[in-house]
Amino acid sequence: MSAPVPLPIGGRPLLAAAALATALLGGCASFTAIDPDDAFSDPPQGVELTGVPYFPQEALQCGPAALAETLVWSGYETTPGDLKPELFIPEREGTLQTEMKAQTRARDRIPYRIRGNHDAILAELHAGNPVLVFQNLGLGWAPVWHYAVVVGYDPQDHEYILRSGEHERQLTGLDRFRRTWDRGDNWAIVVVEPDHLPATAAPANWLRAGLDLQESGRTDAATTAYESGRDRWPEHGGFHVALMNLHYGQDDADAAEDAARRGLDEAESHAGVLRNNLAMLMLERGKCDEAGTLAADAVASVDADSRFADAFRETRETIRRECSAADD
Structure with a gap:
């Protein structure tokens, strides 16, 4: 408007x-x-x-x-x-x-x-x-x-x-x-209802609708909206990222990991973001080898001038630094 x-x-x-x-x-x-x-x-x-x-x-x-x-x-x-x-x-x-x-x-x-x-x-x-x-x-x-x-x-x-x-x-x-x-x-x-997609729903707009619910403090309804969007458009990585981030914010690391891994299996977009975020989660869980591999793959998945490039490189360096310190 x-x-x-x-x-x-x-x-x-x-x-x-x-x-x-x-x-x-x-x-x-x-x-x-x-x-x-x-x-x-x-x-x-x-x-x-x-x-x-x-x-x-x-x-x-x-x-x-x-x-x-x-x-x-x-x-x-x-x-x-x-x-x-x-x-x-x-x-x-x-x-x-x-x-x-x-x-x-x-x-x-x-x-x-x-x-x-x-x-x-x-x-x-x-x-x-x-x-x-x-x-x-x-x-x-x-x-x-x-x-x-x-x-x-x-x-x-x-x-x-x-x-x-x-x-x-x-x-x-x-x-x-x-x-x-x-x-x-x-x-x-x-x-x-958040599990009832309109006939004319589009993935980006439904994702935005779920985010609006989440920002309004209606996290259960937002979760349902993201899940219904993911089930309708599994190839759209935005729903998988949203679910991972929401679960992570709720201190549910298992659900966050499941959401990220499912996204990497199903989605055709946002793979770099999913790898980057999962890398940080694996670092928190002490899985340095997997975290390093995921971070390196995230960096390799985007061009150097991508809006995500700096964040991905920072994640990779953080993992290298913290895992090296843990080995010393």
Whole structure:
């Protein structure tokens, strides 16, 4: 996102209604309608997640209501009232996206941002994941910020089906949805458990999601996210490195070693980092010969100008120095 998205204000326009009406007399808004055939890569199939709960939105409470709907769907029992103290900012009359994500993580769920296109929304819906979206129901210069939950799409009438405001089943035409969502920077997330990968998940983004959980202090959930990513993309060394480092930080040397060795067996990337870190662990365990071999292999695996080169050489020298001292 190139710039912070303004705070949603739950349906309260920035300009008084009379002033807005007067301003609109001066001209007509123009836009290019979207062709339904161009919105999707393939002809869309209809879908509706009828079991997604609905919480009627109280004044200015679209954020807590939308997040509660997606959290409950993910298996976490809550209500908008439970979330309001953590989400709603009275002086701003709204909820920040950063807080929506932070409170999702605080409940051991991942707020995974999907790509901002209609194909991604449909893919998630067909995978059983409702999509929480951010919209501007007003105009660019007179925004009305709003959160809603997309639960379905009707290709016959070209309409999205939303949990929105006071409407449990709001039908919104494809073109109107596109315009309001575009003005919200096409922001959309799915709220999932850390062992439930979204349909459109990408390895780098899922790894980042796990790290966000870990940095939030949710280490058990982060471990699960890393493990599910590793199982889905075993060739991506980042998950193996993350698991090794997390276990090492928890003083679980056995689990850290297992994670590193599995990574060296399975991964197609990050081999140098895995060897370097495992070398230091072997040094701590008094296995100087293996530590030296791993460190030398790590140095040999990267170019001299690699961003890891200096760190790898330092590890090698540390092992040589400490193992030599142990022999004296």
